Amino acid sequence: MLVDIANLRVTFPTPRGPSAAVRGVSISLGAEKLGIVGESGSGKSLTARSILKLLPGNATLAADRLSFDGIDILAANERAMRAIRGKRAGLIMQDPKYSLNPVMTAGGQIAEAWRAHHKGSARQARDAAMDLLAQVQIRDPARVAQAYPHELSGGMGQRVMIAMMLAPDPELLIADEPTSALDATVQAEILRLMEDLVARRGMALILISHDLPLVSHFCDRVAVMYAGRIVEELRAGDLTRATHPYTRGLLDCLPALSHPQPRLKVLVRDAAWSA
Amino acid sequence: MIDVVDLRVRFGRVEAVRGISFAVARGASFGIVGESGSGKSTVLRALSGLNDDWTGRMAIDGQALAPRRGRDFFRRVQMVFQDPYGSLHPRQTVDRALSEPLIVHGMGDAEGRILRGLAEVALPPEARFRYPHQLSGGQRQRVAIARALMSEPDVLLLDEPTSALDVSVQAEVLNLLADLQERRGLTYVLVSHNLAVVAHLCGQIGVMQGGELVETLSAEALRAGRTSHPHTTELRRLSTELEEPEGPITL
Ligand SMILES: Nc1ncnc2c1ncn2[C@@H]1O[C@H](COP(=O)(O)OP(=O)(O)O)[C@@H](O)[C@H]1O
Ligand SMILES: Nc1ncnc2c1ncn2[C@@H]1O[C@H](COP(=O)(O)OP(=O)(O)O)[C@@H](O)[C@H]1O
Ligand SMILES: [Mg+2]
Ligand SMILES: [Mg+2]
Numbered sequence: 001m002l003v004d005i006a007n008l009r010v011t012f013p014t015p016r017g018p019s020a021a022v023r024g025v026s027i028s029l030g031a032e033k034l035g036i037v038g039e040s041g042s043g044k045s046l047t048a049r050s051i052l053k054l055l056p057g058n059a060t061l062a063a064d065r066l067s068f069d070g071i072d073i074l075a076a077n078e079r080a081m082r083a084i085r086g087k088r089a090g091l092i093m094q095d096p097k098y099s100l101n102p103v104m105t106a107g108g109q110i111a112e113a114w115r116a117h118h119k120g121s122a123r124q125a126r127d128a129a130m131d132l133l134a135q136v137q138i139r140d141p142a143r144v145a146q147a148y149p150h151e152l153s154g155g156m157g158q159r160v161m162i163a164m165m166l167a168p169d170p171e172l173l174i175a176d177e178p179t180s181a182l183d184a185t186v187q188a189e190i191l192r193l194m195e196d197l198v199a200r201r202g203m204a205l206i207l208i209s210h211d212l213p214l215v216s217h218f219c220d221r222v223a224v225m226y227a228g229r230i231v232e233e234l235r236a237g238d239l240t241r242a243t244h245p246y247t248r249g250l251l252d253c254l255p256a257l258s259h260p261q262p263r264l265k266v267l268v269r270d271a272a273w274s275a
Numbered sequence: 276m277i278d279v280v281d282l283r284v285r286f287g288r289v290e291a292v293r294g295i296s297f298a299v300a301r302g303a304s305f306g307i308v309g310e311s312g313s314g315k316s317t318v319l320r321a322l323s324g325l326n327d328d329w330t331g332r333m334a335i336d337g338q339a340l341a342p343r344r345g346r347d348f349f350r351r352v353q354m355v356f357q358d359p360y361g362s363l364h365p366r367q368t369v370d371r372a373l374s375e376p377l378i379v380h381g382m383g384d385a386e387g388r389i390l391r392g393l394a395e396v397a398l399p400p401e402a403r404f405r406y407p408h409q410l411s412g413g414q415r416q417r418v419a420i421a422r423a424l425m426s427e428p429d430v431l432l433l434d435e436p437t438s439a440l441d442v443s444v445q446a447e448v449l450n451l452l453a454d455l456q457e458r459r460g461l462t463y464v465l466v467s468h469n470l471a472v473v474a475h476l477c478g479q480i481g482v483m484q485g486g487e488l489v490e491t492l493s494a495e496a497l498r499a500g501r502t503s504h505p506h507t508t509e510l511r512r513l514s515t516e517l518e519e520p521e522g523p524i525t526l
Contacts, residue, residue, distance in 0.1 A: 039441040040412065154311065183311045183468035184513055210441050213518055253446035255475035256518045257498055257511065264450055264475070267443035 002171060002204050003029040003051055006065035010046045012058055021059075022046050023228040029172075033198060033205040035215035035236070037250070038225035044208045047225070048174045051206075052085050069171065087117050089172040090165030094180050096157035099164075100149040106160045107133070107145025110167050117168030132163040137193060155186035159193070166197060172204045180209065191218045212239065212250050224250070227274035246273050276301040276462040277322070277430065282331035284317050291317045293486040294331070299479070301336075301429075304456065304463040306477030306494075308470055308510065313483040315466040319432045322464065323354045335430060350380050353423035355416075357435035362419055363407045369393075369418050370403045376425040392421040396451060413444035420451065424459075433465045437472060449475060470514040474498060482507045 010022035022043040027034070036044045049055055051068060053076070066073045068084060076084075085091075093099055101109055110132055111125035118128070126145075133141035136159040149157060158178060165173060175194060179187035191207070195218045198205045209215045216222055216236040224232045224247045232244035242248055249267040277299040284292040292314045299305040307315045320326040322333060327342035334340060335352060356362045363372055373389045382388065393403060396417040407415055416436065423431060433452070437445040453476065455461060467473050473480055474494040482490045482504065490504040502508045 039443060184470075184517065185310055185510070188513060188517060212442075217517065250442060253443050254518065255446075255449065255471040257471045257474055257515055258518065260474070260494075260498060263453070264446040266446050266450065 001028050001030060001067075002069055003027065003206075004065055004067045005047075005051070006063060008047065008050055008063040008066060009061075010043070010050060010055065011060045011062075012056075013060075018060070021228050022050070025225075025228075025230055027223065027230075029204050029206070031171075031202050031204050032221065033195065033207065033219040035219035035222040036206060036208045036225060037210065037212045037215050037222055039210060042225040043228040044225055045176055048176060048206050048208055049091075051172075051174070052089060052091060053081050054085070054091070086113070086165075086170075087168045088170050089174065090168075090170045092158075092161055092165055092173065092175040092178045094177040096152075096154075096161040097149065099161055100157065102149050104148075105145060106147050106149065106152065106163075110145075110160070110164045113164045113167035128167065129163075132167055133160070135166070135197065136160070136163045137189075138163075154182050155190065158182065158186075158190055162190070162194060162197070166201075169201070170203065172206070173198060174206045174208075176208045177210070178207075180211075187214070194218070212247070213254070229274075231273060244273075245270065276303075276336055277305070277464065278332070278334040279318075279322065280332040282318065282321060282329060282333060284314075284321050284326060284329045291486050292321070292329075295481075295483070295486075295488040297479075297481050297488065297491060299462055299464060301462055302456070302460045303479070304465060304477040306473030306480040307464065307466045307483060308468065308473050308480060309483030310510075311468060314486040315468075315483055316434055317486075318483075319354065319434050319464065319466055323352060323432050324348060325354070346380070350426040351428050352430045352432065353426065353428040354432040354434065355419050355423050355436050357438050363415060363422075365407055368404050368406055369398075369410075372418060372422050373403075373425055376422060380426045382426070388425060392425055395424065395455070396421045411444075412440055413447060416440060416444075416448055417451070420448075420455070424455070428461070430462045430464075433463060435467050436465070438467065438469065445472070452476060470497065470510060471518060482510065 005025060005027045008022055008025040009020055011018040011020045025047050038044055046055065050061055053073060055061060063074060107129045110129035114128045115125045129145060130141045133144055138144045138159055152160060179190050207215055207219055216239045219236050222234050222236055223230045226246045232242060232247045234242055252265045253267055255264055280296045281294045282292055283290060283294050297305060307318060309315050321329045324344040332339065370389060373392055374385055377385050377388060393400060398414060398417050402414065437448050440448060456463060465473060465476055474497055478494055480492055480494060480497055481488045484506045490507045497511060502511055
């Protein structure tokens with residue numbers, strides 16, 4: 001098992017005592033693609049970031065088991081975590097602007113990420129960067145390698161980000177709403193690209209999104225989160241057979257080209273879902 | 276209600292909108308779809324008076340629009356943006372945000388109008404003295420809509436109004452927009468990259484690509500696949516495949 005999580009809890013202090021944002025989440029993941037879906041605030045990012053111990057300073061992390069490739073994350077020190085983050089497990093966030101260095105060219109950043117994990121000359125690192133840009137299907141890698149982040153469109157920036165995360169040959173890629181800011185065409189292209197690369201390299205992928213049908217196209221399994229818990233887990237192909245009323249509600253409230261409705265269904269929440 | 280003829284907008288040497296025309300009847304909704312960068316927001320900004328560097332003809336209610344608009348125009352035509360966080364001042368309470376248009380347009384009975392405004396977008400009265408960061412994304416978008424309605428406009432220009440919201444909140448905001456339109460006879464231009472959202476709210480839809488309006492068709496024609504431009508066909512195919520939870524995606 002690459003990732004093994006049992007009974008994960010993430011809590012924050014509040015004036016009224018500790019408040020749990022993630023409440024007893026369990027996930028085990030091999031070389032496969034897991035989608036985590038749910039509304040904003042449901043605990044998706046905190047769950048995924050717990051694997052990298054990248055949590056806000058005021059968060060308290062607890063679990064019965066939290067391991068990455070057998071390494072006990074709860075017990076690991078900062079140095080051990082640095083050997084995992086960005087090397088064995090990469091994180092791709094919604095806005096590449098926050099993750100790319102604004103004063104370094106795209107090619108330079110990818111080469112640097114490559115050298116952090118491979119021994120090789122500057123020249124080999126440059127060649128590897130070009131190769132990675134080509135792998136993320138950038139048509140003109142030589143030009144993009146010379147570009148600074150602000151010169152790239154949203155979709156292009158996201159491809160550069162993926163190339164950078166792939167450079168050290170990680171075993172796990174966590175993509176936290178990687179395409180929410182992009183339009184449908186670019187979004188589908190980027191997700192398809194990640195799906196292909198992950199499959200080809202035998203990596204694991206955690207894809208976080210609030211778009212349930214979208215995620216189901218690119219993952220093997222989908223975990224649906226609500227108020228800090230996984231309320232339902234499904235094989236991606238079984239989405240239409242979802243039974244939890246929250247999952248059904250998420251599917252029902254989407255407008256669809258193929259099924260016109262005079263009025264959209266809204267989600268009627270049940271206190272029992274967050275009990 | 277809205278007539279746009281051969282609208283062109285340039286940014287330096289780039290022509291972002293390249294001669295587009297459309298008309299919207301009073302009380303109707305016109306949707307604009309297209310990929311990012313196709314010029315959708317630029318059309319709305321020219322129409323709303325946020326950009327005065329354009330050529331062509333635009334008229335609202337038969338009155339031709341000059342590059343610079345008068346106060347009455349800004350009363351009658353209001354805009355709502357994707358990110359209500361960006362359009363609401365972080366240090367202003369909801370009360371301030373809703374009062375401002377009343378002051379600008381010299382409208383009395385602020386108390387009554389603000390309370391009715393909150394109720395109309397289904398916000399609780401307690402929301403009145405909150406700051407934007409104390410509200411959820413959906414509540415902030417309701418505030419932005421309430422503020423746009425304060426001056427009693429005839430036209431709402433909506434730029435990706437639900438793109439930043441959770442799907443459950445999107446459904447509530449789209450239902451709200453439909454109710455408001457029916458109640459007030461508003462005319463909408465709705466911009467979105469989501470075809471299903473646009474087809475849900477709008478009878479007529481314009482498809483933009485590279486600054487041009489490549490096709491205008493009815494929502495029924497779009498749903499039924501009676502598209503004539505290849506770009507429309509392509510956008511529709513992808514959208515239909517993605518909304519089905521099963522089945523392949525072909526890019
Ligand atoms: N720094 C923080 N301080 C206090 N509470 C926080 C903090 N970060 C996150 N939370 C709480 O954790 C919940 C889950 O957050 P998150 O995992 O980011 O949700 P998601 O990614 O599903 O939108 C939020 O609703 C919020 O209440
Ligand atoms: N203020 C601006 N200055 C220069 N170029 C701009 C400006 N605003 C938009 N553009 C350009 O105009 C084109 C259309 O942009 P926009 O209308 O925002 O597209 P959309 O809303 O369809 O995503 C893009 O190529 C964009 O880069
Ligand atoms: Mg998140
Ligand atoms: Mg836009």
